[in-house]
Amino acid sequence: xxxxISEGVGRRMMSLAQKxxxxxxxxxxxxxxxxxxxxxxxxxxxxxxxIGVDSLSVTILTSFFTGMVLALQMGYTSKYLxxxxxxxxxxxxxxxxxxxxxxxxxxxxxxRVGASVTAxxxxxxxxxxxxxxxxxxxxxxxxxLIPRYAAFLITIPLLTVFADFMGIFGGFLVSNIKFSVPSSxxxxxxxxxxxxxxxxxxxxxxxxxxxxxxxxxxxxxxTCEEGAExxxxxxxxxxxxxxxxxxxxDYFISAAxxxxxxx
Amino acid sequence: MIEIKNLTKIYSGRKxxxxxxxxxxxxxxxxxxxxxxxxxxxxxxxxxxxIKPESGRILVDGKNVVDIDDEFELAKIRKDFGYLFQGGxxxxxxxxxxxxxxxxxxxxDIPKSEYPRIAREKLALVGLEKAENIKPxxxxxxxxxxxxLARAIAAEPKYILYDEPTTGLDPITSDMILGLISDMAAKxxxxxxxxxxxxxxxxxxxNRIAMLDKGNFEISGTPExxxxxxxxxxxxxxxxxxxxxxxxxxxxxxxxxxxx
Ligand SMILES: Nc1ncnc2c1ncn2[C@@H]1O[C@H](COP(=O)(O)OP(=O)(O)OP(=O)(O)O)[C@@H](O)[C@H]1O
Ligand SMILES: [Mg+2]
Numbered sequence: 001x002x003x004x005i006s007e008g009v010g011r012r013m014m015s016l017a018q019k020x021x022x023x024x025x026x027x028x029x030x031x032x033x034x035x036x037x038x039x040x041x042x043x044x045x046x047x048x049x050x051i052g053v054d055s056l057s058v059t060i061l062t063s064f065f066t067g068m069v070l071a072l073q074m075g076y077t078s079k080y081l082x083x084x085x086x087x088x089x090x091x092x093x094x095x096x097x098x099x100x101x102x103x104x105x106x107x108x109x110x111x112r113v114g115a116s117v118t119a120x121x122x123x124x125x126x127x128x129x130x131x132x133x134x135x136x137x138x139x140x141x142x143x144x145l146i147p148r149y150a151a152f153l154i155t156i157p158l159l160t161v162f163a164d165f166m167g168i169f170g171g172f173l174v175s176n177i178k179f180s181v182p183s184s185x186x187x188x189x190x191x192x193x194x195x196x197x198x199x200x201x202x203x204x205x206x207x208x209x210x211x212x213x214x215x216x217x218x219x220x221x222x223t224c225e226e227g228a229e230x231x232x233x234x235x236x237x238x239x240x241x242x243x244x245x246x247x248x249x250d251y252f253i254s255a256a257x258x259x260x261x262x263x
Numbered sequence: 264m265i266e267i268k269n270l271t272k273i274y275s276g277r278k279x280x281x282x283x284x285x286x287x288x289x290x291x292x293x294x295x296x297x298x299x300x301x302x303x304x305x306x307x308x309x310x311x312x313x314i315k316p317e318s319g320r321i322l323v324d325g326k327n328v329v330d331i332d333d334e335f336e337l338a339k340i341r342k343d344f345g346y347l348f349q350g351g352x353x354x355x356x357x358x359x360x361x362x363x364x365x366x367x368x369x370x371x372d373i374p375k376s377e378y379p380r381i382a383r384e385k386l387a388l389v390g391l392e393k394a395e396n397i398k399p400x401x402x403x404x405x406x407x408x409x410x411x412l413a414r415a416i417a418a419e420p421k422y423i424l425y426d427e428p429t430t431g432l433d434p435i436t437s438d439m440i441l442g443l444i445s446d447m448a449a450k451x452x453x454x455x456x457x458x459x460x461x462x463x464x465x466x467x468x469x470n471r472i473a474m475l476d477k478g479n480f481e482i483s484g485t486p487e488x489x490x491x492x493x494x495x496x497x498x499x500x501x502x503x504x505x506x507x508x509x510x511x512x513x514x515x516x517x518x519x520x521x522x523x
Contacts, residue, residue: 127355
């Protein structure tokens with residue numbers, strides 16, 4: 001029994017090291033082929049549109065309600081503490097722009113698109129379509145990975161900016177209607193304090209999240225095990241890994257950004 | 264010419280190919296037969312280096328492909344090959360037409376305006392004229408196989424590797440595909456390697472046949488030579504099929520049935 005457990009742990013450690021190695025190789029070939037071959041512009045557009053179509057409505061809905069609930073909580077909290085609703089705009093905007101919009105958007109995209117990228121590439125792997133790419137003169141890095149990396153790196157930051165606006169707008173509605181905060185006060189609370197570096201703090205993070213999600217999604221697809229079962233398993237693992245890593249990365253990148261002055 | 268020398272491929276400790284040696288001459292139709300799971304598809308994948316064998320050499324026109332690891336170099340070698348995958352391996356996200364012309368962009372200098380003509384021409388060859396704008400998911404198994412065949416031959420490569428070209432096809436379509444394979448070999452001087460269970464097919468169109476068993480080539484030669492051979496493994500594998508004693512086999516099966 002003990003032997004079995006320790007062997008299992010050993011294998012996990014081993015496989016983690018192996019995975020890191022495989023991921024680095026994947027990224028290396030990505031860099032190599034970005035220089036070696038012309039990008040597949042058509043595929044990049046197709047993938048970007050797909051991410052947009054798949055996640056725009058969910059992103060809008062999530063960020064809108066997040067902004068609303070932030071305003072609600074902030075309104076009641078400050079009424080409770082100071083007897084009047086203060087700084088709702090400031091709190092809503094800072095929370096959204098620095099944290100919630102990047103994180104929620106990334107999680108939405110990981111769930112909606114990351115999962116389908118893994119399923120798609122995994123299916124291609126088990127049905128020999130990846131092999132077919134090689135025999136038809138191209139390869140998965142060039143035809144599948146580069147366009148998906150480009151699309152994720154373009155769309156997640158854009159969707160986040162959308163989410164920023166939607167959330168702030170949601171917060172505005174609640175603070176204006178529920179707490180009767182005049183609109184000039186709400187916007188003033190935001191723009192008196194918000195600086196470009198605060199926005200950049202959140203915006204920079206989206207690139208890191210995008211890179212991580214597309215890496216996990218593609219890697220899980222390419223290393224998928226045989227059969228439909230393998231594809232299902234890879235898809236679930238892909239989503240869970242991406243979501244957990246968004247949270248973990250978020251802390252460390254935020255700390256690093258604050259350290260370099262992007263507060 | 265493709266020369267395979269002492270090829271060994273190991274999957275999780277099991278030698279699927281074990282010191283296999285064979286050579287395939289330019290312009291010939293060469294068939295590899297053998298029981299299911301004996302490593303026929305593995306052999307084809309090694310030739311185009313989709314799989315890296317553990318040891319041995321594969322010389323394609325004198326160049327050893329086993330040692331090449333750079334994707335750029337491998338891509339150059341693969342340009343000479345068309346590959347019909349056992350399961351078709353059509354791209355689900357593209358239409359049949361897009362599938363067929365997919366490789367042209369990477370493998371040839373043919374202008375884009377020619378693509379539709381080429382696709383229609385190849386589709387006509389495999390009897391799929393009306394399928395150009397549908398997605399693979401809407402095709403039957405046999406139609407997929409034929410569309411995949413059209414894709415494999417689209418760039419008119421020097422070598423074509425066919426993995427089970429006729430499984431899942433009715434006898435008439437099957438004959439049509441055989442006609443197509445031998446036509447292409449004759450007219451375009453294409454070297455063909457056919458992997459199949461179908462002994463009759465192998466004996467009908469091949470210049471030479473080899474039988475893969477237990478990791479290496481049990482026997483190889485022209486159809487006549489094989490017919491005269493006395494290898495027991497080969498005899499056992501082919502006897503039923505070649506004698507075409509359908510009635511006898513039916514009888515055997517019925518007897519077996521009754522025993523249960
Ligand atoms: N990726 C793999 N990992 C582990 N084992 C494999 C893998 N691919 C094939 N094998 C094993 O290698 C053996 C040969 O497989 P291969 O697909 O070459 O057989 P085949 O001769 O083409 O069979 P069939 O006629 O049924 O297509 C099989 O026993 C199979 O289980
Ligand atoms: Mg096979």
